[in-house]
Amino acid sequence: MARSPKTAAAAAHSLGKPLKRSFFARSVLEVAPDLIGATLLVDGVGGIIVEVEAYHHTEPAAHSFNGPTPRNLVMFGPAGFSYVYRSYGIHWCVNFVCEKAGSASAVLIRALEPTHGIPAMRRRRGLHDERSLCSGPGKLCEALGITIAHSGLPLDTPPIALHARVGKPEIVTGLRIGITKAVDLPWRYGLKDSKFLSKRF
DNA sequence: ATCGCGATCTGCT
DNA sequence: GCAGATCGCGATC
Secondary structure, eight states: OOOOOOSHHHHHTOOOSBOOGGGGSSOHHHHHHHHTTOEEEETTEEEEEEEEEEEOTTSTTSTTTTOOOTTTGGGGSOSSBEEEEEETTTEEEEEEEESSTTOOEEEEEEEEEEEEOHHHHHHHHOSOOHHHHSSSHHHHHHHHTOOGGGTTOBTTSTTEEEEOOSSOOOEEEEOOSSOSSSTTOOOEEEETTOTTOSSOO
């Protein structure tokens, strides 16, 4: 039986109701901040989303900007599915597809605060302090075991589960990281004062 | 604390 | 060919 959270910290670790695919059928600029504080689990392993970035195909930093390719095809499909890509030939990065089919917009998940399955995450990542387990888009995919095999999967069906946040967190915004195009758009969102960010705002 | 580098996949020129 | 939505390591300040 779940008990009601007595502190802000406890609330931040509580699981809200499961998010359905329809949650993502909105502007990527609405979905991105609403994901801060939500919990992402893959096969029961994961944590609280503390950092995301929004990408829309009308701006050149998005993978979908130049139209569909074998890699980005799922971005052009319906909302509520995952888009996983290989970054720099080494890492995997996971996005949530938003808006309507053909909009080709997505939210990149950049950092989690680990809460579930921390031993499994440590095993996958090697010796690491908890703060470094999921503090970057490539890191969190390694910690959760996300690969290309998870691309195109629905976000409301096992092995993936998303739970709404409990309460309303303080959200900070800033410029997106690691890009050279459309660098002026403030489409990075984070949980204020989180110690699990990929980089300070 | 910051810098440079290697790893080597995907898509564009 | 080359740049890129990255990361971890070792060298250096």
